[in-house]
Amino acid sequence: MTQMDYKYSLLGSTVDDYRKRPLILQVDDTPMNLFAVLEVKRELPRRWNTLGCFRKIRLYSFLFGLAVMFLIMASYILTGDKKGLLLTPSPYHFSSLVSPGPFAFNLSSVKDYAHIKLVVKSITSKVEFRSRRQLPELKALVNSEPHMFSVIPRKFLPGIKNPCWYEEYTGNITLDPYRTNLYARYSRRFRTVFQHLRNTFREHLLHRDGKLYRMRCLPFFYIIGQPKCGTTDLYDRLRLHPDVKFTTFKEPHWWTRKRFGIIRLSEGFHDRYPVEDYLDLFDQAAYQIQGNLTANSSGSLSQPNIIIGEASASTMWDNNAWVYFYDNTTEGEPPFLIQDFVHALQPDARFIVMLRDPVERLYSDYLYFGIANKSAEDFHEKVSESLQLFEGCLTEYTMRSCVYNTTVNNAMPVRLQVGLYIVYLLDWLTVFSREQILVLRLEDHASNRKYTMHRVFDFLNLGPLTKERESEITRSPASNTRRPADKNLGPMLPVTKEILRDFYTPFNEKLAKVLRNNSFLWENDS
Secondary structure, three states, X not given: OOHHHOOOOOOOOOHHHHHHOOOOEEEOOEEEOEEOOOOOOOOOOXXXXXXXXXXXXXXXXXXXXXXXXXXXXXXXXOOOEOOEEEOOOOOOOOHHHHOOOOOOOOHHHOOOHHHHHHHHHHHHHOOOOOOOOOOXXXXXXXXXXXXXXXXXXXXXXXXXXXXXXXXXXXXXOOOOOOOOOHHHHHOHHHHHHHHHHHHHOHHHOEEEOOEEEEEEEOOOEEEEEOOOOOHHHHHHHHOOOOOEXXXXXXXXXXXXXXXXXXXXXXXXXXXXXXXXXXXXOOHHHHHHHHHHHHHHHOOOOOOOOOEEEEEOOOOOXXXXXXXXXXXXXXXXXXXXXXXXXXXXXXXXXXXXXXEOOHHHHHHHHHHHHOOOOOOHHHHHHHHHHHHHHHHHHHOOOOHHHHHOOHHHHHHOOOOHHHHOHHHHHHHHOOOOOHHHEEEEEHHHHHHOHHHHHHHHXXXXXXXXXXXHHHHHHHHOOOOOOOOHHHHOOOOOOHXXXXXXXXXXXXXXHHHHHHHOOHHHHOOOOO
16 A cells, blocks of 8 residues: 555655665664674574675674674574665674673583572572663654554544544555555465455445545454463454454564564564554454444444454563664663553553463473474573573673563573563553553463453453353363474473572562462462
8 A cells, every 4th residue: 555545644754665664774984774684593603694795794794703703602694685685783792692601601511500500590699670661752652663653543433442443545446455465475374364355345445525434443452472371272262252353363473573574583674564564454353343333323233342352472572673673772771662652552452461380381482483303401401501691691781681682582592581571561561550461370271261261351341151152262172282292202301490490480479579479489380
C-alpha cells in the first residue's frame, strides 16, 4: 500500500522507505552505508567474509580486531543482502567480553566444578535491582517510530471491548490489498490465510459519505512470555473460547523482531515489516467484530464482546534489536523498551505471563532449539560457557546492562537471560500497573488447568461458558510437549541443576517478593 492509502498523514518517510531504510553508521568521520551484522560466535576467530572490492571494510575490520584480538570467543561475520552491507558494532565495543572476569577458566575444561561455583558466586554478589528506570518521553518514542504512530490513532471506537478503529481506504479495490504484506511473502502457511482474507476484503469495506473505510484492530491482550513455559498450551485453550480470537498464527514477533527486519540475527536484516503488515493479521477477527457491530446498529445484537489476543513469547524479554537502531546514550541500557511503545499506543492493554522453574525452562529451551549432538553433558558445557560470559560482562557493567547486552545474549550458547524473569517484569511494571499483568506458573497450570483457565477468564472479563465448552477447554491434551527423542536424553546432570539453582535463586527471591507469592521460589518444585 502507498502513503495515500491512509487518512493519517505520515510523519516520516513512505512505507517503502520505512521498510528499506538502512542504518547509517559513521566510523572515523566517514559515513558508511554498509549492510552486515556483527555476530559473536563460539568458534575460534575467523577472517572477514568480504569481497575484494570492499578494501575499506578490511581496514575497519582490522581496527576493530585489534580491540578483541585476545577474545577466544569472538568471530566477526559479515552477512549481507541484495541491498548492500551494513556494519553494526557491538554495544559495548566488546570490552565486557575481553575481560572474562577474575574467575576465568579454560572453556575446554568446563567440568571444573570449583571454578564454575566461583563464577556463580561472583555473579550473585553483583545482583542488584533498581527501584525504577528512567522512562522515555512520548516525543522521543514518536520520533523513533514516526510511521507507526501516524497509522494508529490515539482513540478507538466506543462501545467495543476490543481496541478498533475505522481507517479510510483510498487504494484500488481491484488490487490485492495484501500484495505487499511481508508475512504473506515469506511463509506459505501465511499465504493460505491471506488468500481467504483477500477473497472477502471488499465485502467488509464500509461505505460512508462517498468514502471507503476498513476496520483495523489491535489486540485486547497479549501473551508475552516466556518461551518453553506453556504459552502454546494456553494459546490453544484460549482459542476455544467463543469470545476470543487470535492473530492468524501464534507468534508474529512483530514488536520484538519483524518491525526491525529481523527474522534471525545470524541472517542479517531483511525488509522491515511495517505496522500495516502486523494489523493485517487481525483482519479475520476484525471482520467478526465488524459484523457484530453492523448487526448491533440494527438493534438485533448486544454490544460485541469479542476480544483479540496476540501470543508472541518474545514480547516480554527480547529487546536485542535496540543496539542496531537506537542511539546508545544510556550507558549500555536500551533507551526504549518494547513496552514503552505498546503503552504509548495502548495504555489499557492487558498481558498474560506464564513462567516455570527457570532451571527446567533452560533445559527445555536447549532441547527444543538444539540442533545436533544434544546431551546432558553438552548442556552442562554450554551452561558453564554462558555463565562465564555473563560474569565477564558484570565485571564492567550493571546487571541490567548485561541482561540487555545484545552481544552477550548472542554469544551465550544457551539463553540464560530469558529465565531472569524479575528483571523484565520490573521493567514492564514501570509503565503498566500490576492489575494489567497476570502472572501464572506452568507448574500450577499443569496440575490444575481448570483453576488457571478460570483465572485467565476472570482477568480478561470473559463471560460464563457452558459446562460442555469449559470441559473442552480444560480437558484437551497439553500442547507443544517435549518430543520423544528429547525425552530419551533424560534429565540434566545433578551438578548442572545445582549450579543453575544457585544462579537463579536471587532472581527468584526478588520475583516472589514482588508478586507476594513464595511459589515463585520454585523450592518445592525442585
